[in-house]
Amino acid sequence: MVKNLSTISKDRYIGAVDLPIMVFNTATKMTEQFRLMKAGVARGYVCGLTPYDEAHVGHARVAVFFDLFRRYLEYLGINVRLVTNFTDIDDKIIEAARKEFGDDLINHWYEVPSRYIKKYLDYMDALYVKRAYAYPKVTENVQDMVKWIDELVRRGNAYVADGSVYFDVTKVPNYGEFSGQRINELIAGARVEPEPGKRNPLDFALWKAWKPNEPWWDSPWGPGRPGWHLECVVMSSKYLGVPFDFHGGGQDLVFPHHENEIAIAKVYYGLRLFARYWIHVGLVNIGGEKMSKSLGNIIPISDVLSKYDAEAVRLYFLNTHYRKPIDFSFSGIEAMENTLRGIYASFDYLIQLMNEASEKGTSDEAVTNDAFKFMVNFENALNDDFNTPAAVSELINLSNYINSRIVYQPEKVSKYSISQLLNVLSYMSQILGVLNRTRINPVLVDLINTLIKVRQSLRERKLYDAADLIREELGKLGIVLGDYGGRTYWFIDRKRLNLP
Numbered sequence: 001m002v003k004n005l006s007t008i009s010k011d012r013y014i015g016a017v018d019l020p021i022m023v024f025n026t027a028t029k030m031t032e033q034f035r036l037m038k039a040g041v042a043r044g045y046v047c048g049l050t051p052y053d054e055a056h057v058g059h060a061r062v063a064v065f066f067d068l069f070r071r072y073l074e075y076l077g078i079n080v081r082l083v084t085n086f087t088d089i090d091d092k093i094i095e096a097a098r099k100e101f102g103d104d105l106i107n108h109w110y111e112v113p114s115r116y117i118k119k120y121l122d123y124m125d126a127l128y129v130k131r132a133y134a135y136p137k138v139t140e141n142v143q144d145m146v147k148w149i150d151e152l153v154r155r156g157n158a159y160v161a162d163g164s165v166y167f168d169v170t171k172v173p174n175y176g177e178f179s180g181q182r183i184n185e186l187i188a189g190a191r192v193e194p195e196p197g198k199r200n201p202l203d204f205a206l207w208k209a210w211k212p213n214e215p216w217w218d219s220p221w222g223p224g225r226p227g228w229h230l231e232c233v234v235m236s237s238k239y240l241g242v243p244f245d246f247h248g249g250g251q252d253l254v255f256p257h258h259e260n261e262i263a264i265a266k267v268y269y270g271l272r273l274f275a276r277y278w279i280h281v282g283l284v285n286i287g288g289e290k291m292s293k294s295l296g297n298i299i300p301i302s303d304v305l306s307k308y309d310a311e312a313v314r315l316y317f318l319n320t321h322y323r324k325p326i327d328f329s330f331s332g333i334e335a336m337e338n339t340l341r342g343i344y345a346s347f348d349y350l351i352q353l354m355n356e357a358s359e360k361g362t363s364d365e366a367v368t369n370d371a372f373k374f375m376v377n378f379e380n381a382l383n384d385d386f387n388t389p390a391a392v393s394e395l396i397n398l399s400n401y402i403n404s405r406i407v408y409q410p411e412k413v414s415k416y417s418i419s420q421l422l423n424v425l426s427y428m429s430q431i432l433g434v435l436n437r438t439r440i441n442p443v444l445v446d447l448i449n450t451l452i453k454v455r456q457s458l459r460e461r462k463l464y465d466a467a468d469l470i471r472e473e474l475g476k477l478g479i480v481l482g483d484y485g486g487r488t489y490w491f492i493d494r495k496r497l498n499l500p
């Protein structure tokens with residue numbers, strides 16, 4: 001149990017290998033301590049988007065979770081190298097380009113991925129998802145992929161058929177082990193794609209032979225393009241080095257995508273696992289079904305962001321454990337907007353108290369101890385396989401404590417205690433990626449304070465109607481006044497006032 005602030009301050013794991021985090025590893029099906037391969041650095045790859053349509057809230061959930069993951073490690077002092085790719089050539093991209101450009105597809109197809117990549121990055125910025133260390137694209141790494149395939153063919157792990165190259169899963173020790181699948185059952189259940197040269201239904205394409213009116217790249221086997229599973233192995237290894245610490249994505253990727261990535265790397269590198277921890281985020285469903293572009297049941301991120309506060313959207317995702325599915329609901333986000341208002345109120349109140357608190361208050365130690373406890377509980381929650389619902393509820397507890405206890409006894413609380421509460425509130429919100437809009441123009445602050453003085457003076461003269469009018473009119477603007485402990489506090493409803 002952490003007892004004093006020096007041990008809960010951020011950055012205390014700089015240069016560390018053993019982190020205090022326990023995380024569920026799909027590869028071992030166990031919750032394990034998170035240990036880094038290189039001191040102080042966490043390297044990870046999250047499978048990214050096939051950009052042929054609007055990104056949806058399922059994509060947003062995966063991105064927000066790994067952003068939280070990254071922010072927590074950074075808070076501990078770890079340098080996080082997070083790579084996420086764009087699968088910018090794929091059957092579905094070609095199909096979308098064909099619909100849009102018809103026969104002129106070959107000259108214009110790249111406009112499709114380019115458009116949706118740009119939009120995706122804009123949505124990520126709006127959601128306060130920090131930019132990745134690198135965003136490799138398949139089209140920029142084809143030459144490396146060709147070299148890999150060549151080597152796999154040379155070693156007998158892949159075979160050529162009609163200009164395509166297939167990976168031979170029968171040559172892989174314990175194929176199916178990762179996703180816990182039995183090979184015979186897999187074969188029975190496999191949806192065999194019409195790929196004539198394939199020897200085994202579970203073999204998959206490393207190189208897909210060119211078809212007329214499709215983009216292509218040159219290779220020793222003729223024109224074509226690489227296959228999905230190979231792409232992620234090549235790009236993750238290239239940008240992170242092998243082995244690296246963690247590899248993630250949505251739950252839907254466990255099989256076949258990650259099973260096949262592991263199979264390729266197993267024979268290429270001779271490594272049982274080319275990434276140590278495999279982390280999978282539960283799906284966002286809609287009416288019990290996976291939200292997915294190909295099923296046509298998506299709620300675009302843009303729809304959600306046009307109606308709701310982006311920070312509330314983050315809290316909404318984080319309020320469910322990352323491994324559980326979410327059945328998407330707008331009302332859940334709405335509830336989080338209220339929560340967020342309360343958290344901003346706490347922050348604004350603490351700043352106002354900071355300006356007035358005495359150097360030495362009487363309940364100093366008790367408040368400081370309480371601040372520690374909130375932070376310890378918060379960290380313990382995240383250390384417990386990223387129990388973000390418990391972490392969010394600790395932030396809410398802290399906010400309620402400030403809004404109900406601290407504001408009523410401003411004369412008792414010292415500047416030091418307020419600064420501890422502010423620290424803890426800021427750490428928690430930085431990790432969750434909320435309270436990104438704390439700066440308020442000082443002119444606005446002066447104006448609010450002037451109006452509060454006028455209101456006070458009206459009340460002293462018993463002109464309550466006029467005093468209430470000030471409060472109501474400010475409220476309409478998103479400036480909310482509250483009278484607690486004999487003084488007036490205010491907070492700004494960031495969504496209403498639309499502050500940057």
Ligand SMILES: Nc1ncnc2c1ncn2[C@@H]1O[C@H](COP(=O)(O)OP(=O)(O)OP(=O)(O)O)[C@@H](O)[C@H]1O
Binds near residue numbers: 049253285292294295
């Ligand atoms: N509904 C969902 N919930 C959570 N994660 C998802 C969901 N859909 C996709 N993902 C994740 O988003 C990333 C990108 O997936 P992808 O572009 O293949 O999306 P998709 O909507 O499933 O597309 P498609 O319908 O073409 O299969 C992957 O990590 C995937 O696991």
Ligand SMILES: [Zn+2]
Binds near residue numbers: 046048232
């Ligand atoms: Zn992938």
